[in-house]
Amino acid sequence: MPRTISLPVIEAKKPQTPAASPLMKPEGRVLATLEDDGRRRWLRPKPSPGAWWRRRVVVAWALIALYTVVPWIKVAGMPMVLLDVVDRKFVFFGSVFRPTETLLFGVLFLSVFTGFFLLTALFGRVWCGWACPQTVYMEFVYRPIERAFLGRGYTSTKHAVSAWRHVAMYAAFLVVSAHLANTLLAWFVGADRLTDWIFASSPAKHPAAFAVFAGVTLLMMFDFAFFREQLCSLVCPYGRFQSALLDRDSLVVGYDRKRGEPRGRKDRHVHADGACEGKCGCDGRGGCGSGGGCDGAHEQKRGDCVDCKMCVQTCPAGIDIRDGMQLECIACTQCIDACDSVMTKLGRPTGLVRYTSQASLEDAPVRGPRKRVRARLVVYPAMLAVLLGVATFLLATRESAAVSVLRTQGTPYVLREAGTDREIVESFVRMRIDNRTRDPKVYLVTGGDGVQLVREERVEVAGDASREIDVLVTSKPSSFDRGRRDVTLHVDEQGGASKTFHGHAATAVIGPLVIRPLATEGSAR
Numbered sequence: 001m002p003r004t005i006s007l008p009v010i011e012a013k014k015p016q017t018p019a020a021s022p023l024m025k026p027e028g029r030v031l032a033t034l035e036d037d038g039r040r041r042w043l044r045p046k047p048s049p050g051a052w053w054r055r056r057v058v059v060a061w062a063l064i065a066l067y068t069v070v071p072w073i074k075v076a077g078m079p080m081v082l083l084d085v086v087d088r089k090f091v092f093f094g095s096v097f098r099p100t101e102t103l104l105f106g107v108l109f110l111s112v113f114t115g116f117f118l119l120t121a122l123f124g125r126v127w128c129g130w131a132c133p134q135t136v137y138m139e140f141v142y143r144p145i146e147r148a149f150l151g152r153g154y155t156s157t158k159h160a161v162s163a164w165r166h167v168a169m170y171a172a173f174l175v176v177s178a179h180l181a182n183t184l185l186a187w188f189v190g191a192d193r194l195t196d197w198i199f200a201s202s203p204a205k206h207p208a209a210f211a212v213f214a215g216v217t218l219l220m221m222f223d224f225a226f227f228r229e230q231l232c233s234l235v236c237p238y239g240r241f242q243s244a245l246l247d248r249d250s251l252v253v254g255y256d257r258k259r260g261e262p263r264g265r266k267d268r269h270v271h272a273d274g275a276c277e278g279k280c281g282c283d284g285r286g287g288c289g290s291g292g293g294c295d296g297a298h299e300q301k302r303g304d305c306v307d308c309k310m311c312v313q314t315c316p317a318g319i320d321i322r323d324g325m326q327l328e329c330i331a332c333t334q335c336i337d338a339c340d341s342v343m344t345k346l347g348r349p350t351g352l353v354r355y356t357s358q359a360s361l362e363d364a365p366v367r368g369p370r371k372r373v374r375a376r377l378v379v380y381p382a383m384l385a386v387l388l389g390v391a392t393f394l395l396a397t398r399e400s401a402a403v404s405v406l407r408t409q410g411t412p413y414v415l416r417e418a419g420t421d422r423e424i425v426e427s428f429v430r431m432r433i434d435n436r437t438r439d440p441k442v443y444l445v446t447g448g449d450g451v452q453l454v455r456e457e458r459v460e461v462a463g464d465a466s467r468e469i470d471v472l473v474t475s476k477p478s479s480f481d482r483g484r485r486d487v488t489l490h491v492d493e494q495g496g497a498s499k500t501f502h503g504h505a506a507t508a509v510i511g512p513l514v515i516r517p518l519a520t521e522g523s524a525r
């Protein structure tokens with residue numbers, strides 16, 4: 001008889017949606033821009049046009065104007081600022097700097113970082129809320145455009161908007177993004193060159209620049225139309241450094257929990273279960289509501305926060321300032337304006353949400369005003385002063401030209417008349433001369449002490465330009481120590497007025513390691 005084997009029946013499990021699975025459900029909101037089920041939570045903050053908002057409008061439009069016009073401003077015939085990465089040339093206020101000035105750039109770079117540290121220790125994320133291009137353009141250009149096209153009810157998810165309004169809004173975004181991309185390009189290639197590319201010749205003749213322009217426009221569209229506030233919380237490293245850069249006395253936008261809590265609209269008669277033992281006429285479980293013959297012994301007064309959530313609705317980061325300091329907060333002050341207007345309407349003092357410090361919020365009224373002298377407020381300014389002092393010194397002693405030795409390419413030396421008593425070594429030194437003035441200059445390259453050149457080099461270098469040359473140094477083989485010989489070459493500006501350049505470049509040339517009769521090393525001609 002054939003045996004029958006009964007197999008256990010495996011029932012297909014129903015796929016569980018993240019929302020249905022208790023394991024998958026997050027305990028709280030993971031990100032302000034994510035719904036619990038992982039979908040994007042679109043933020044449509046309601047503007048709160050209070051006193052801080054008006055100040056920010058002035059600052060924002062001044063910065064936008066600055067960003068737009070700086071590439072067009074000339075100082076002594078040169079762009080005020082030009083960051084020409086392709087030609088490795090940076091112009092600031094009419095002076096040309098090249099990446100070879102590493103010490104100066106290093107010091108300036110450190111100064112900027114230290115300045116940011118100091119600014120953050122003093123004023124918290126004032127850069128984020130007031131001056132960062134992301135915030136400035138998002139809050140004062142793109143969001144106003146959005147509000148204008150989507151209408152007054154745009155903050156509501158139920159607000160129906162016709163398709164053409166969306167199309168028109170994205171078209172406006174595209175125009176602004178193209179303008180932004182053009183302006184950005186002008187910072188890097190110069191306004192004159194950009195104008196020439198656009199109007200005098202076809203953009204098709206400059207495909208690389210056009211590709212950069214198109215790419216930056218799309219990037220702006222992606223950022224300001226879609227990615228938005230997520231850039232601050234997910235991408236920008238500055239937000240992540242917050243905890244290290246802020247201390248308890250740094251200026252932050254904060255909610256006065258002591259004054260605001262317990263939040264609610266009306267004072268309520270509340271007490272712990274059984275606390276009143278029914279003496280007030282309630283059932284002793286806190287269920288009596290207000291009144292009812294209560295003697296008020298258990299009455300709990302509400303704080304000043306009426307829980308209107310205006311501060312939440314206006315927040316461009318999508319957070320609730322009443323939950324404490326959060327990474328996403330960019331200190332934009334919109335919640336201050338929103339809350340102040342509510343407090344004013346209720347006839348209560350403003351400042352429930354205000355510029356303050358963590359220490360003041362936690363310790364007040366014991367602690368009093370913000371502590372102004374702190375270790376980092378001594379260390380950062382001291383560092384900044386030293387760095388700016390060094391930068392000033394480097395700028396003040398900056399020469400009109402610079403000489404540097406580059407890596408030699410090809411054969412490092414040639415042995416001539418090898419095996420004879422007239423044997424000499426010709427070594428190559430590759431030099432670069434940077435003319436930092438606007439005028440063309442002629443420089444004479446000569447040998448230093450004991451250094452013979454095959455010929456002295458006269459080098460012409462155009463204004464604000466660099467030139468690389470090969471200098472041929474002749475030496476006796478015996479002058480090399482283990483295949484190396486230290487040489488110094490002198491570069492002197494020819495003619496010109498009083499302040500002519502005299503510089504030198506020290507390097508080591510390569511020569512033969514071992515000299516054998518009738519034998520050559522390197523290549524002999």
Ligand code: SF4
Pocket residue numbers: 253311314315316317318319320321328329330331332333334335336
């Ligand atoms: S919490 Fe207040 S200050 Fe912070 S981002 Fe939101 S509105 Fe701006």
Ligand code: SF4
Pocket residue numbers: 255260304305306307308309310311312322338339340342352353
């Ligand atoms: S705006 Fe002021 S009163 Fe209203 S919820 Fe926010 S903190 Fe409370």
